[in-house]
Amino acid sequence: MVVGDVTTGTDVLVIGAGPAGYTASIRAGQLDLDVTLVEKSAYGGTCLNHGCIPSKALITATDLAHEARHAEAMGIHADPAVDLSGMVNWKDDVVDQLTGGVEKLCKANGVNLLEGTATFVDEHTARISHDGEGQGSETLxxxxxxxxxxxxxxxIPDFSFEAPPVLDSRQALSLESVPESLVVVGAGYIGMELASVYAKLGTDVTVIEMLDSILPGYDDDLKRPVKQRANELGxxxxxxxxxxxxxxxxxxxxxxxxxVDGAAANGGGEAPRASEEPSGATASGSTEAIEDERLEIDAETVxxxxxxxxxxxxxxxxxAGVETDDRGFIETDSHxxxxxNHIFAVGDVAGEPMLAHKGSAEGQVAAEVIAGEPAAIDHQAMPAVIFTDPEIATVGMPESEAAEAGFDPVTGxxxxxxxGRALTTGESDGFVKIVADSADGFVLGASIVGPEASxxxxxxxxAIELGATLEDVAATVHAHPTLSESVMEAAENALGHAIHTLNR
Incomplete structure (x- = not known):
């Protein structure tokens, strides 16, 4: 590509180099299409640079320190010193290795890489603006x-990410020192993952959630072990x-x-001046209720x-004539x-579920459809995982949804x-649950909360993708001792002949 006030052309323009975009680009390159991938900041997108990968790196590191510190039952007595700056540097090394790999894979598959910000001029033309003085723009x-x-x-109102004490998830993954106290606004998966990370580092963590429980959208039996562990972490x-x-x-x-009932009436408003301390001022990390359930929580950051x-x-x-829904998501079909017709959307911008692997799957489908291949998106066996403590993972239909769909579900x-394997790891909270159709035994869904659920x-x-039955899963010999035996035993329980748990 020639940078400057020129017009160039490409078979496929991909805007954004996250998992959805770079996967689409690589697959299109494999299918002998001329591909141009435009990225304004970093290859790998949010997932590799500021989300999935760095958060899991810090979760792993803090879990290691926490487990060592609480392994007395195994005869291990340790008090590891945590250098958060060093931990973040290690996390950044992991990120750099992966993002560098993405760039190399794109180039190896013939993808033209272009740094800049793309905007549509019309349905067949985009303008690419290049950052930096004198870089200009070009038409594609x-x-x-x-x-x-x-x-x-x-x-949210009055909590600008531009204010240093207010963090978004990206900033929370790059702190140089462990805060003494932290308020987390939101008890969804991001809030719960990072709340656990900092609690394990010794931070006094308080979570504010507008709903009545953690992890909206997940069944109570899956959330219960996570909430209990969070309570244990303080x-x-x-x-x-x-x-x-x-x-x-x-x-x-x-x-x-x-x-919640009074939030709309109060409306946030202007924050008091620093000198205007209301009654009920408390020490760092503490909370006091004033004015009938109104809370004031002192912390180092939020x-x-x-x-x-x-x-x-x-x-x-x-x-370009592309339509969005009222939330800004681009609506797409199964292709x-x-x-x-010739413009596609994949990944988070194309709507829920906002999952990196869902975006990657959509990216492959889009590239193959453009190349004339028979491809379509199938969400039937799309897994969802949250890396809380313990982990939660789901796939397919839960029991209630299966019943609504007209099946007569049986569960195990x-x-x-x-x-035995879970007990030897010291992590035995949780369970495997499998849902199947009682008429023919086909596996419809599953949920897991516990060690290595992901x-x-x-x-x-x-099993769902291949149309396997409970008998198929139960008859598959699983190695012992492994956590995967729990999947086999759940299928056997649904059939009424589990060996290591009581049958219903």
Whole structure:
């Protein structure tokens, strides 16, 4: 590509180099299409640089320190010193290795890499603006386009991410020192993952959630072990409250949380001046209720993790005729096509579920459809994983959804407390649950909470994808002692002949 005031062309323009975009680019390159991938900041997108990978690196590192510190039952007595700066440097090395690999893979598959910000001029033309003085912009004509611009953290009133004490998830993954106290706004998966990370590092963590429980959308039996573990870590929760404002009373900050019913009436408003300390001022990390459930929480910093929104407002989609819904998501069909036949959208910008692996799958489908291959998106066996402590993983239909779909579901469970391997790891909270159709035994769904749930769910996803039955899973000999035996035992329990747990 020639940088400057020129017009060039490409078969496929891909906007955004996250998992959805770079996967689409590589697959399109493999299919002998001329591909141009435009990325404005870093290859790998949010997932590799500021989300999935760095958060899992810190979760692993803090778990290691925490487990060593609490392994007395195994005869291990240790008190490891944690250097957060060193931990973050290690995390960054992992990220650099992966993002560098993405760039090399793109080049090896013939993908043209272009740094800049893309906006549509019309349905077959985009303008690429290059950062830096004197870099200018260029025009790119395309036969097909794939929008993969991802998502960004949602902000809330009076909590600007530009204010140093207020963190988004990206900033929370790059702190140089462990804060003494932290308020987390939002008890979804991002909030719960990072709350656990910092609690294990010794931070006094308080979570504010507007709903009545953690992890909205997950069944109570899956959430219960996570909430119990969070309580053991000393995390405080205030449900049915919204964070309305923050101010600096002196050292640190003070976060004000209003009960949900009163949040709209109070409306946040202007934060008091630093000298205007209301009654009920408390020590760092403590909480006091004033004015009938209104809370004031002192902390060193605050993390806002209330969800993510699509990045679709930077593209001038209207110029290309591409439509979005009222939340800004680009609506697509089973081939990842938008309402404009030759323009596709994949990943977070294309809607829920906002999962990296879902975006990668959509990226492959979009590339193959453009190349004339028979491909379509199938969400039937799309797993969802959250790396809380313990982990939660689901795939397919839960029991209630199976019943609503007209099946007569039968379920089987196996508790990890009955797993020899789980007991030898010291992690025996949770269970494997499998859902099948009682008429023919076909596996419809599964849920796991417990050790290595993120790994174990793949077997059950494959079972759904292949149309396996309970008999198929139960008859598959699993190595002993392993956590995966729990999957076999759950299937046997559904059939009424589990060996290591009582049958229903």
């Amino acid at each position: 004509e395309f036969e097909h386009a794939i929008v993969a611009t991802g998502s960004r953290p949602i902000s 995390i405080d929760f205030h449900f049915e409250h919204t964070a309305s404002e923050w101010y600096e009373p002196g050292d640190g900050i003070r976060v004000v949380a209003e009960p 993390l806002v993790a209330v969800g993510r929104e699509p990045v679709s407002d930077t593209l001038d989609l209207e110029a 990842a096509r938008t309402n404009v 469970e196996f508790p990890f407390r009955a797993s 790994e174990l769910i793949a077997e059950l996803g494959l």
